[in-house]
Amino acid sequence: MKIKFKVSILSLCLMASSLAYADPHWTYEGKTSPEHWGELDKKWETCHTGSNQSPINIDHTIKGKLDNLAIDFHVTNETIVNNGHTIQVTTSDGDDVTIDNVKYSLKQFHFHSPSENHINGQAFPVEIHFVHANDDNQLAVVAVMVKEGKANPVIDEILKDIPAQIDKEEKIEQPFNFSKLFPTDKHYYRYSGSLTTPPCTEGVTWFVMKEPVEMSKQQITQFQEALKHSNNRPLQALNGRLIVE
Ligand SMILES: [Zn+2]
Structure with a gap:
């Protein structure tokens, strides 16, 4: 009897701790929207208290001597998921971006609509x-803006692969040519920011490509319909950060 009692206490403790460590639900609207993210979990405080947050309006840049972004495309796309926050493609054999002589490999890419960062308002x-991410798990996000224009064939591939069911991860059968998601001009704005979703971790280096790529009006609409809601965090204060171009 005594043993049984101990076991049930233990299982209660385990239950309580697994509940405590499960990430709370967060959204872009309502009671769990961006202005509340910092209150939803102690680990997410940075969403409120951080001073190097993303996204930002890219304006008043300073001229640096930045090399064009060096991307080595050799990507195999693995899976695609609509996780309720975004549509995300997980990659293996990630492409490499070399930043300050350090190699970063691509882990995943995903979509926001409308854009999170702004360029000149x-x-x-x-x-x-x-x-x-690099070998020390430091993150670098390369952001590509999309404007309305010609249909992008790679986007059609992605659109047809989006699973109808939320959180259902599907394998991508036909690997697509990933370089078509990048502008030919590899100039960019660089700044230090954060993840734009909880836990809003800082120390993320941002590279926002200056030249947008194009998607047709119909492709943009299809994306917005798959996302079901806007998924852009509001603009964050610059707090004296420098944006280099
Ligand atoms: Zn994002």
């Missing part, structure tokens, strides 16, 4: 985030 209908 202008929002774009879609922004693609290519999330890279």
